[in-house]
Amino acid sequence: MERLPVASLKEFPVGAMKRVDADGDDVLLVHLADGVYAIDDICTHGRVSLADGWLEGEGIVCCPKHGGKFDVRTGKAVAFPAISPLRRYQVVQDGDVVYLELTD
Numbered sequence: 343m344e345r346l347p348v349a350s351l352k353e354f355p356v357g358a359m360k361r362v363d364a365d366g367d368d369v370l371l372v373h374l375a376d377g378v379y380a381i382d383d384i385c386t387h388g389r390v391s392l393a394d395g396w397l398e399g400e401g402i403v404c405c406p407k408h409g410g411k412f413d414v415r416t417g418k419a420v421a422f423p424a425i426s427p428l429r430r431y432q433v434v435q436d437g438d439v440v441y442l443e444l445t446d
């Protein structure tokens with residue numbers, strides 16, 4: 343398992359979203375009040391970056407193209423036309439540094 347540093351909390355406040363590269367995969371980090379979550383950045387309905395979308399309520403990311411919605415904590419699609427879930431990534435915080443734990 344690889345632990346990859348992807349963000350500093352000093353530059354990534356609560357309510358922010360950030361697209362990062364995780365060994366070639368585009369991953370969306372979302373900083374919520376209860377922690378940082380990571381899911382695939384590319385919408386499962388089309389080849390669109392969710393980092394260009396917006397957060398709604400507490401933990402729902404909206405796709406900028408057709409308005410599909412995903413639960414950031416689970417990756418589950420919660421609004422049509424998004425149906426398929428997004429992959430989730432394991433996040434670890436150590437001090438101000440956010441890491442992704444990548445499996446082989």
Ligand code: FES
Nearest residue numbers: 385388405408410
């Ligand atoms: S591309 Fe995201 S909902 Fe269609």
